[in-house]
Amino acid sequence: MPISLKDLENALKNAIPISHLEIIDQSSGCGESYAVLIVSEAFEGKLTLARHRMINELLKNQIAQMHAFSQRTLTPKQYAAELAKGNV
Template sequence: MAIDTTTLEQAIKAAIPVTHLEIEDQSSGCGENYAVLIVSEAFVGKTTLARHRFVNELLKTQIAQLHAFSQKTFTPQQYADYLAKK
């Protein structure tokens, strides 16, 4: 069963406080390949690996139904720095 962006958005927002969220369906609409960018205070003090494991655990039910899932995770300050470099 395909996952839609609303399902992913609701699952993420229900689990952690999010200040910015981008969800991109990279599978031309079939719902099997997603890239997410999550900005949250919940990531403060965590390494990138710890953040990704945290998100993978939060979304394990949804990820199990996908072909591919990629993520970028930032604290609010890191995201501000990231935008400043663009």
């Protein structure tokens, strides 16, 4: 069963504090492939692998129903630096 963008958004926002969230349905609307950019203070002090494991655990039921899922996880400070460089 496809996952809706709204369900994915709600699952993330209900689990951790998020200051910025971008969700892109890369499957032309069928809900089987998503790319997300998550900016959260919950990532402070965590390496990228730990951040991704955290998100994978939070979304394990949703990810199990998808064909593909990619994520980019940043702290608010990292996000601000990426914005300043024009990388986001």
